[in-house]
Amino acid sequence: MYNGLLHAHSGIRYIALALMLIAILQGLIGWLTNKQFGKVHKRIINLNMGVFVAQLVIGITLYIISSKVLFDPAMFKSTLLRFYTLEHPLMMLIASIIVIHYSCKAKANSSYHTHKKLFISHTIALIIIVASIPWPFREQLGAGWF
Known part of the structure; x- marks a missing residue:
């Protein structure tokens, strides 16, 4: 069960990143x-x-x-344990809250200013996400591409 969830979580990240980039580009172009923020924009935001x-x-x-x-004080001495116990979950939670909050606000508002808010918020969230993904080239974290 653990391996299946881990592979699903790792694989879906590429879909999430692609949708995030589409939402950012859509926000930039719209801004x-x-x-006007229309149905197509709402579909992309909802899917994201x-x-x-x-x-x-x-x-x-x-x-x-x-x-x-x-959950042990020794966790702070290990890069791997600290990353997976504290850094990754906290950063991803913050990015998810930003994405979900501004996506919900965008559904209620349909002005062209919505594009600007979505562009800025999703760009900030993308920076947080890319910084906190355990990429394979971060060798001390021992993660793979999937």
């Missing part, structure tokens, strides 16, 4: 061209938010059952 909620649920489940999560 610069003063477009849905993927983030799914990632959040899988991530919380992994957090509960993972052997890489340790």
Whole structure:
């Protein structure tokens, strides 16, 4: 069960990143061209938010059952344990809250200013996400591409 959830969580991240980039580009184009926030925009935002909620649920489940999560003062001395116990979950929770909050606000508001808010908030969330993903080239974290 753990390996299946871990692979799902790792694989869905690419979908989440792709949707995030689409939402950012859509927000930038809408902001610069003063477009009204319409149905197509809402669909992308809803899909993006849905993927983030799914990632959040899988991530919380992994957090509960993972052997890489340790609640002990010694956790701060280990890069691997500190990352998976504190840094990754906290940063991803913050990014998810930003995405979900501004996506919900965008559904209620349909002015062209919505594009600017979504562009800025999603860009901040993307920076947080990219910084806190355990990429394979971060060798001390021991993660793979999937």
